[in-house]
Amino acid sequence: MTTNLSTTGKFSQNRSLITGIVLAVLGVGAIALPVFSTIVAETWIALILISAGVAKVYYAFQTREQGGFIWKLLLGALYVATGIMLFARPLTGVLTLTLLLGSFLLTEGVFNLVLAFRLRSQRNWLWVLVDGIVTLALGAMIWAQWPTNAPWLIGTLVGVSLLFSGVSRIMLSLSGNAPADPSAPVASV
Numbered sequence: 631m632t633t634n635l636s637t638t639g640k641f642s643q644n645r646s647l648i649t650g651i652v653l654a655v656l657g658v659g660a661i662a663l664p665v666f667s668t669i670v671a672e673t674w675i676a677l678i679l680i681s682a683g684v685a686k687v688y689y690a691f692q693t694r695e696q697g698g699f700i701w702k703l704l705l706g707a708l709y710v711a712t713g714i715m716l717f718a719r720p721l722t723g724v725l726t727l728t729l730l731l732g733s734f735l736l737t738e739g740v741f742n743l744v745l746a747f748r749l750r751s752q753r754n755w756l757w758v759l760v761d762g763i764v765t766l767a768l769g770a771m772i773w774a775q776w777p778t779n780a781p782w783l784i785g786t787l788v789g790v791s792l793l794f795s796g797v798s799r800i801m802l803s804l805s806g807n808a809p810a811d812p813s814a815p816v817a818s819v
Contacts, residue, residue, distance in 0.1 A: 643803050650799030657793025660785055667785030672723045676716035683709025728780040732772030739766025 660667035686706030690699055716723035742762030749755040772779060 646799055646803035650796045650801075650803055652796070653792050653799060654796030657789045657791070657796055660789025660792055662789075664782035664785035664789065667788055668724055668781055668783070669720055669785075671784050671788050672716060672720050672727060675727065676713045676720075676723065679709050679713030679716065681713075683707065683711075683713060724784065725777050725780045728772065728783050729776055731784070732769050732776060735765050735769030735772065737769075739763070739769055742766075 683706045686709055687703060688706075690702035690706055693699075693702070716726075739762050742758055742765055746755055746759035746762050749758055772783065
C-alpha cells in the first residue's frame with residue numbers, strides 16, 4: 631500500500647514538473663514573440679466572448695418565460711458581436727484591449743490608494759499604498775505609450791505570467807513533500 635501511494639505521488643510530482651516546464655517554455659516563447667502572443671491572446675479572448683455569447687443566447691431562450699428575455703438576448707448578442715469584432719479585426723482588438731488594460735490599472739491604482747489611506751490605522755497599510763502607486767504607474771505608462779505599446783504589451787504580460795507560473799510549479803514539484811522546516815515532523819496520512 632505504501633509503495634502504491636509513493637508511486638502515485640511520484641507520478642503526480644513528475645506530471646507537475648512537466649507541466650511547469652511546458653508553462654515556462656511557453657512563457658519564454660511568448661516573451662520572445664510578443665506580437666504573435668498578443669494576437670493569440672486577443673484571438674483567445676474573441677473565441678471566449680463568442681462562446682459565452684452563444685451560451686447567453688441559449689440561456690435566454692431556455693428561460694424566456696422567466697422574464698427579461700430581450701435583455702438576455704441583447705446581452706448575448708453583444709458578447710457575440712464583440713467577439714466577432716475582435717476576431718475579424720485583431721489589430722483594433724489589440725488596441726482596445728490594451729487601452730482597457732491601462733484604464734483598469736489606473737482605476738485599480740486609485741482605488742488602492744484610497745483604500746491604503748483608509749487602512750492607515752492598520753499595521754501593514756504601506757503595502758497597499760505601494761501596490762496602489764505601482765499599479766497607478768503601470769496604468770499611466772500604458773496610457774502614455776498607447777498605441778505604440780499595444781502590439782507587444784499583452785503578449786509580454788501573458789508571457790511573464792506563464793513563465794512565473796511555470797517556474798513556481800517547477801519549484802513546488804522539485805520540493806516534493808519535504809517540510810519547509812527540516813526539523814518539523816512530516817504529516818502522515
